[in-house]
Amino acid sequence: MRRAICAVLLAGWLLPPQPGTPAPPVVVVHAWVENEQGQPAGGLRAEDFEIYLDGAPVTLQSVSPRDTNAAVIVLLDTSRTVPWNGRRIGEHIAEFAAALAPDDEVMVATFGGRTEFPPFRPASRDVRAEVRRAVNLRDDEGYGASRIWDNLHRAVTILAQRPAPRAVLLLTDGQATGNHYSLVEVADYAMAHRVSVNVIARPAARRILQNDPAAPSGGAATRPAVLVQPSAPLRAVTRYTGGQFFTYPERQEAVAQALFTLTASAVRGLHAFGFTGPPADRGPHRLEIRSRRAGLKVHAPLALVLR
Amino acid sequence: MARALPVLAAALLLPAAAAQEKTVFRSGVQAVMLHATVRADDGRLVPDLVQSDFEVRDEGRPVSITVFSSDPQPITVVLLLDMSGSMERHFLRVRESSKHFIDALQPGDRARIGTFGIEVALSPWLTGDKRILHRVLNEELWPGGGTPLWNAVYAGMKSLDGEPGRRVVLALTDGRGSPGLPGLDGSSGKARDKAEDDGFILYAIGMEGSPLDGEIVSLAGRTGGGHFKLEAAADLSATFLRVVEELRHQYVIGFPPPRSDGKLHDVDVRVKKPGMTARARKNYRAPRGS
16 A cells, blocks of 8 residues: 555656646556566666556556565365375475565465465464364365365455455365356456466366267277366466466475475565556456566566556 | 146145245145156157146045146256266266256256266356356366265255255266265265155266166156166267256146155156156155144
């Protein structure tokens, strides 16, 4: 909120309103910028970027490192289709939290086995023990529906009460079942509340051969294959909301840890992009932030709602 | 034309009957409700019978039919799709045929989609909104795991607790159920008790492969539903549509329970005309007298 107020004041200084003309609203969007090494870039200036709303250029007023605490929910799918190693995932999440800014707040929420959304705590707190508890299910837990979208919706609802920036790290296999909300509804909901959804997904994609009743008693060659790819919707949500998507590398603990740390670094390295927007109409608008500097890649939401 | 002329009692009693499928017990208005499918010997559905064409026996004794309708009744159905590993080769066929089933629903019908495999998952949506049902089929089918058939059937029935009208569970599977999943309710016995006590209609469709579980075949028959076995090249969509068509043309028959003893009563629905066979639930739980 402080960032937004600063941006409004800055805009007022840059463009003093004419008498009788309301000052153009300043919109603040958080995004992170990746350098050529795949790490969050620093030293960014407004003139390094151009910004488009619904395809039309708008005036970028400021680009600065975020100066507010981030609120982050780590959303861990503990259903039986996602066989986490309790010790390992506990380490990963702990390292993720440790790589956030010290004053950021983290909630480690679970669903699938037990659904728990505990209070936010400082990122500096050690979460290993509670993650291990969440993952080590009783024998009779975790065989129900995998309500990925409903729980992501719940996480966004909680985050919407917090000042920006807001982020989710969703750890799942993407095999969503039993949801009230659809993928599209949740993606739009996260976008509207400017929550970036980041995903580290257990690989679950498979190509399966299909019996083809029309085929003349054919073998496999006559059968069409279907690619079952639960990660596809997860990728779509992350891209739409300006988050990151990674596939969890099985049996490569160090690589996995690096992905968690990189995701945290991206949240830590979020920048506030303040620009002059059209009047707030509460409607969705297509957003694009382009880099003018070679080697920089902007990870920003693809749309936003002007409030 | 008889279909357009339900007896006055049906018009008066059906709303109450629809509110409680199992039995309707009100002062002066008590009826056990049955839904009967009638087929001619050549297999075609017979939709144009009248009340006097039917005979109902309770524990072998004739009873008076007090509620009758041949009007199409709304369908409330849980569609349970086997997503076990052995069903993988049918995945596309199952998903697309299920969409045809959804498309065949009429205004007033409602469906819920559930899957069973590595988990038992029921959609929270019990709706006639085909857009939502298609979305569930597109987004929430994931193959893999065993065949916890009875967990799923029981969960499907439980999910319709309190829903008015005719309640149907339609299970599509490729064989015998595997042991139930830990922590989930439901065995074949428990599912049977619930189906009989609460008047569910159960249909089972068996994909080619191992034969359908004998218990589900038996239970489907006792509930007035049915079972279908698909051969290798059979059209699954057509089988789904056959179920919808059956449900669309069921007769509603109600009679006052002769005894309020709280026991399971055998009940038998027959058509007096030759060359036709009625199929309805085989028993009901009588109310316990006050």
